[in-house]
Amino acid sequence: MTVDFQPQLEQLHRPMTEAIKDLVRIPSFLVEGGEGYPFGKAVHEALQKAVDIAAGLGFRTWYDGAGYYAWAEIGEGEEMVGVIGHMDVVPPGNPGYWTTPPFEPTERNGKLYGRGAQDDKGPMMAALFAVKALMDAGVSFQRRVRFIFGGDEENHWRGMARYLAREEIPTMGFTPDAEFPLIFAEKHILQVTLAAPNEANAPALDLGTAFNAVPGEALYAGPHQDELVAKLAELGFEFERSDAGVRVLGKAAHASLPEKGVNAIARLAIALDAIGCQAKTIRFLAQTAGMDYRAEAIFGPLEDEVSGKLTFNAGKLTITPDEERLGIDMRIPVTASKEQVVEPLKEAAARFGLSYQEHAWKASLYVPLDHPLVKTLLRVYRQVTGDEDAQPLAIGGGTYARAMPNCVAFGPNFPGSPETAHQADEYVILDELYRAMDIYAAAIYELTR
Numbered sequence: 093m094t095v096d097f098q099p100q101l102e103q104l105h106r107p108m109t110e111a112i113k114d115l116v117r118i119p120s121f122l123v124e125g126g127e128g129y130p131f132g133k134a135v136h137e138a139l140q141k142a143v144d145i146a147a148g149l150g151f152r153t154w155y156d157g158a159g160y161y162a163w164a165e166i167g168e169g170e171e172m173v174g175v176i177g178h179m180d181v182v183p184p185g186n187p188g189y190w191t192t193p194p195f196e197p198t199e200r201n202g203k204l205y206g207r208g209a210q211d212d213k214g215p216m217m218a219a220l221f222a223v224k225a226l227m228d229a230g231v232s233f234q235r236r237v238r239f240i241f242g243g244d245e246e247n248h249w250r251g252m253a254r255y256l257a258r259e260e261i262p263t264m265g266f267t268p269d270a271e272f273p274l275i276f277a278e279k280h281i282l283q284v285t286l287a288a289p290n291e292a293n294a295p296a297l298d299l300g301t302a303f304n305a306v307p308g309e310a311l312y313a314g315p316h317q318d319e320l321v322a323k324l325a326e327l328g329f330e331f332e333r334s335d336a337g338v339r340v341l342g343k344a345a346h347a348s349l350p351e352k353g354v355n356a357i358a359r360l361a362i363a364l365d366a367i368g369c370q371a372k373t374i375r376f377l378a379q380t381a382g383m384d385y386r387a388e389a390i391f392g393p394l395e396d397e398v399s400g401k402l403t404f405n406a407g408k409l410t411i412t413p414d415e416e417r418l419g420i421d422m423r424i425p426v427t428a429s430k431e432q433v434v435e436p437l438k439e440a441a442a443r444f445g446l447s448y449q450e451h452a453w454k455a456s457l458y459v460p461l462d463h464p465l466v467k468t469l470l471r472v473y474r475q476v477t478g479d480e481d482a483q484p485l486a487i488g489g490g491t492y493a494r495a496m497p498n499c500v501a502f503g504p505n506f507p508g509s510p511e512t513a514h515q516a517d518e519y520v521i522l523d524e525l526y527r528a529m530d531i532y533a534a535a536i537y538e539l540t541r
Contacts, residue, residue: 097229108221113197115213116206129159138179167233174262177216178245189516211513215268222532270501277486278457280424286446294371300408306353308344313337347405348488350385373418396425399486423488426456457494504528
């Protein structure tokens with residue numbers, strides 16, 4: 093690189109931070125069909141805010157106001173570099189676990205707190221303002237750069253599906269929604285519901301916020317609470333008791349990293365099963381996977397050398413007077429087949445009287461290490477940071493990179509940095525985000541030569 097755009101980057105640190113705050117203030121979690129928009133009015137507002145910010149920076153923008161996706165573009169040429177991210181977030185969970193309200197962005201000790209600060213509003217603004225720095229430095233883009241803002245990444249990717257059906261596909265690109273130095277492999281993602289009629293008169297439950305989030309708590313307000321409390325204590329499972337019921341405690345985490353969390357729904361199921369609860373979903377979870385996030389009792393030791401082991405997360409459990417429904421998220425090794433998971437799970441579910449319903453499927457991503465995009469991004473990361481030790485990663489997370497050909501996940505988290513996405517008190521370390529801006533500016537400069 094011969095162009096010095098560091099002064100322009102530094103001048104944009106504060107404007108970028110304020111743009112993130114504007115986005116975080118919008119509670120853009122999924123509300124199906126809310127106020128006439130497919131994913132809710134707040135998702136629409138976040139997409140509109142993203143294009144307003146981009147237009148103010150000098151980008152060409154497009155948004156039809158329908159609530160699915162939007163884009164912002166700069167540069168000329170037939171080929172296009174895509175930067176793909178999302179403006180939706182997961183629900184905040186129990187506000188009581190947040191030090192400050194989840195949608196009131198707050199700076200403390202060099203960190204910016206708020207839902208979406210790390211996933212994915214903050215990183216998308218870091219990349220957007222990085223390109224603005226290039227523009228201010230007088231860089232000419234020999235390929236177009238298009239930022240694609242999706243509205244349904246945390247659930248079914250319907251916004252991106254609509255984009256793919258209607259719009260131009262980038263020649264290559266990245267999503268700033270994971271870790272540095274880059275992600276070259278992402279496991280298959282399979283989300284399913286196991287369901288059955290409530291024939292055991294099981295008590296009502298409505299637990300968990302999303303398939304892809306390890307539940308950090310599970311409230312039980314049904315009968316036999318004294319027995320439940322005694323069993324939880326015997327098992328060593330943490331809980332709180334109040335007039336509202338028994339709140340089993342775990343630790344929230346992203347479903348792609350279940351080892352970083354403790355599944356409160358699984359804890360509750362194990363205890364309820366032990367005191368004689370006959371709900372099919374409870375018995376299934378307690379007697380098969382339990383607390384084993386590999387679920388080897390169902391699948392055996394399923395793994396590969398590229399991406400590691402299968403993971404299993406019981407993210408949602410609902411019991412009504414009529415029905416039981418258990419929502420499960422699985423991350424499957426890239427070289428494994430879908431059938432290797434579906435058939436054993438169907439067989440295990442059938443033993444407990446549960447039917448199998450597929451909720452979502454996303455095939456794996458695998459971009460070889462010798463691919464030009466991988467080589468360029470890795471070279472840029474090493475040049476900017478001086479880190480020659482970090483190696484490309486394979487992960488269980490699912491990013492928008494797998495939606496596009498020749499696309500990988502690229503930052504913003506540095507090796508060893510805390511992963512706070514989907515957790516209470518989600519935050520981003522501002523100095524690290526500014527450093528990510530440096531990397532994104534250099535990367536987009538190289539990709540547009």
